[in-house]
Amino acid sequence: MKFLLIEDNKELASAVCARMQIDGHVVDHAECFQDAIAFADTEDYDLILLDIMLPDGDGRTFLKHHRSRQKDTPVIVLTARSQVSDRISILDLGADDYVTKPFDHEELQARCRAVLRRKAGTTQSTIQLGNATFDPVAGSLTVDGKPITLRNRELRLLELLINAPGQIFPKHKLFDRLFAYDEDVSENAIEVYIGRLRKHLETSDLRITTLRGLGYRLDHG
Structure with missing residues (x-):
């Protein structure tokens, strides 16, 4: 499957890309808000991994823009914010799931699989x-x-x-x-x-x- 990773931390992004590629996924990496918009508007992805804090914008703004284009690509938000209100607002904006930083890579992979199963429909797995x-x-x-x-x-x-x-x-x-x-x-x-x-x-x-x-x-x- 083809994923889009939106993350400005190069070390974390490199680790996530490596793990996903081991599973056979193709990963495009956007380090900033503008690159993320360019990728998402021109390519089709099976899953988006989205960091909230970007150097030139807010991941929530990206999520609003993406959903406004009627795209139903599953989105998992990567966030350092642990407040319940923050998590609720992220889900209300259209995210399918979230993972709180720092996270275990196996947990992230499991959440990706779960979101993709829900998207496909369990009866058609x-x-x-x-x-x-x-x-x-x-x-x-x-x-x-x-x-x-x-x-x-x-x-x-x-x-x-x-x-x-x-x-x-x-x-x-x-x-x-x-x-x-x-x-x-x-x-x-x-x-x-x-x-x-x-x-x-x-x-x-x-x-x-x-x-x-x-x-x-x-x-x-």
């Missing part, structure tokens, strides 16, 4: 297509009940495709979702990951179709 079962939260794929081992970006690519079977994904769209803004990677990397994923899906009812000049589509049956 797994996706079944033919003989393939995919659990996006656990990051697991089984074919005929047998686990298929995928690397992180292969999992994220499958997640994009399997959530919208039959939909055509242009290469640039997949690229934007799989790689962070500052990664020095060519769009041709998508072809490499498509090829790897096809090999993993050989025994499944799923197939990835290439539509020249248009992109890729996941078909099943």
Whole structure:
């Protein structure tokens, strides 16, 4: 999944990005209010981690702006404020959850998983297509009940495709979702990951179709 981290503390941001990337997530990092607005207005994210105290603005103002654009991206606020009234005001502005600093990284990861489960709906936590079962939260794929081992970006690519079977994904769209803004990677990397994923899906009812000049589509049956 693709996350946006809005945090001006470089040491904390580096630690959070590293933990999330280990889980296979792509993370864009904004250090200030203006960068956060630019990222959020031009990219689609699965989750936003938002610091309240920013050097050039207030995270609550960002949250108001984001919700005013009718975006329902889950937002977890990272705050040093522990007063009950502060936490209530944050939730009333549209935050989905909050974590009080200093926090344990495992707790943050658990809260991210919980928010994403709520967003997806607990009754739809797994996706079944033919003989393939995919659990996006656990990051697991089984074919005929047998686990298929995928690397992180292969999992994220499958997640994009399997959530919208039959939909055509242009290469640039997949690229934007799989790689962070500052990664020095060519769009041709998508072809490499498509090829790897096809090999993993050989025994499944799923197939990835290439539509020249248009992109890729996941078909099943």
